[in-house]
Amino acid sequence: MKVALLPGDGIGPEVIREAVRVLEALELPGLTLFEGDVGAAAYRRHGHPLPAETLEMAWAADAILFGAVGDPSFDGLERALRPEQAILGLRSELGLFANLRPARTFAGLEDMSALRPEIAARIDLLIVRELNGDVYFGDKALEMLPDGRRRGWDMMSYAEDEVRRIAHVAFRAAQGRKGRLCSVDKANVLETSQLWRDVVGEVAGDYPGVALEHMYVDNAAMQLVRDPGRFDVIVTGNLFGDILSDQASMCVGSIGLLASAALGDRQTAFGTFGLYEPIHGSAPDIAGQGKANPMATILSAAMMLRHSFAREVEAARIEAAVARSLAEGVRGGDLGGSAGTAAIGDAILQRL
Numbered sequence: 001m002k003v004a005l006l007p008g009d010g011i012g013p014e015v016i017r018e019a020v021r022v023l024e025a026l027e028l029p030g031l032t033l034f035e036g037d038v039g040a041a042a043y044r045r046h047g048h049p050l051p052a053e054t055l056e057m058a059w060a061a062d063a064i065l066f067g068a069v070g071d072p073s074f075d076g077l078e079r080a081l082r083p084e085q086a087i088l089g090l091r092s093e094l095g096l097f098a099n100l101r102p103a104r105t106f107a108g109l110e111d112m113s114a115l116r117p118e119i120a121a122r123i124d125l126l127i128v129r130e131l132n133g134d135v136y137f138g139d140k141a142l143e144m145l146p147d148g149r150r151r152g153w154d155m156m157s158y159a160e161d162e163v164r165r166i167a168h169v170a171f172r173a174a175q176g177r178k179g180r181l182c183s184v185d186k187a188n189v190l191e192t193s194q195l196w197r198d199v200v201g202e203v204a205g206d207y208p209g210v211a212l213e214h215m216y217v218d219n220a221a222m223q224l225v226r227d228p229g230r231f232d233v234i235v236t237g238n239l240f241g242d243i244l245s246d247q248a249s250m251c252v253g254s255i256g257l258l259a260s261a262a263l264g265d266r267q268t269a270f271g272t273f274g275l276y277e278p279i280h281g282s283a284p285d286i287a288g289q290g291k292a293n294p295m296a297t298i299l300s301a302a303m304m305l306r307h308s309f310a311r312e313v314e315a316a317r318i319e320a321a322v323a324r325s326l327a328e329g330v331r332g333g334d335l336g337g338s339a340g341t342a343a344i345g346d347a348i349l350q351r352l
């Protein structure tokens, strides 16, 4: 069970450190951790945000635990060399097309939601975000028009097979939950979304037990704060899923709480190969201050144990320890408290 740790930038190394403490405390036989460079940290040392040796390490691993990449001082670099290209490159090179982003109410935390507590109390949803396509991976350019104006453009597209495979992931997820799937798109304006809607509708024929609804993304953004409890599984494209998952995090209480798994088709001797990361970024505004909430990363490690190593018991132990910490009042700055990154890690370790 080989895990490549890719801490990256900003708060990435701080939150990964706490997740590693939790993993080590479980004393799983055969679990080996090794570390590589990504993002701005890799650019500084190797001249590239995703060096060949890091990619090799990723391929050799059974799972990847990823912190975050991004550093504002590198925002002026040509796009191919920016830190964010590391995570985009890993997702596409490793064929990790299915991003699972669960959002669930934590008991005792309802008052920290940006919503009214009685609305926040009912959240139990899963965003299934397509991760290898959409406008993130299309051709793009900044160019000068003949009349001297600058123009930027990005190509949004999905091929039907890309939609079909993520739709199957989402329908299967809904089968294992409450049997409701909401496909989110912008088919009233975008051809990409019209194809998305048509293909998801076709795939629905294979899952008669799942109730499918289609929703435009602007309405979905509204419904997510009006009544997040109405959703079971949401399936959507790369861009909409990115945005809606940050929004869902504040329905629960903080972006420091939401974990994710990026999965593809590859199976290892232990389970499905995957990359696990918090949904947040490198948070430069609090980096290096010991203020980051590591819970999202620790919960991502739990997802790793479940999906990549078939260790359901240990995954559930981690999740219960996080839930108990929150129920007993452990709060980082993101939740209006004063517990630092290491103190939150300590609290979870004590309850493991």
Ligand SMILES: NC(=O)C1=CN([C@@H]2O[C@H](COP(=O)(O)OP(=O)(O)OC[C@H]3O[C@@H](n4cnc5c(N)ncnc54)[C@H](O)[C@@H]3O)[C@@H](O)[C@H]2O)C=CC1
Residues within 6 Å of the ligand: 011, 015, 067, 068, 069, 070, 071, 072, 084, 087, 255, 256, 257, 277, 279, 280, 281, 282, 283, 284, 285, 286, 291, 292, 293, 294, 296, 334
């Ligand atoms: N997967 C990745 O590696 C991602 C990288 N990024 C990159 O991260 C950098 C910063 O991006 P932002 O838009 O500021 O998003 P962000 O998610 O890093 O931060 C947004 C806000 O949430 C707070 N926050 C985030 N995680 C937190 C945690 N664990 N505990 C407490 N507070 C937390 C931050 O302090 C900040 O105020 C950029 O370079 C961006 O491109 C952004 C999202 C994902």
Ligand SMILES: CC(C)CC(=O)C(=O)O
Residues within 6 Å of the ligand: 084, 087, 088, 242, 279, 280, 281
């Ligand atoms: C930094 C981006 C490449 C992606 C992002 O915001 C995310 O995956 O949540």
Ligand SMILES: [Mg+2]
Residues within 6 Å of the ligand: 242, 243, 246, 279
């Ligand atoms: Mg994001």
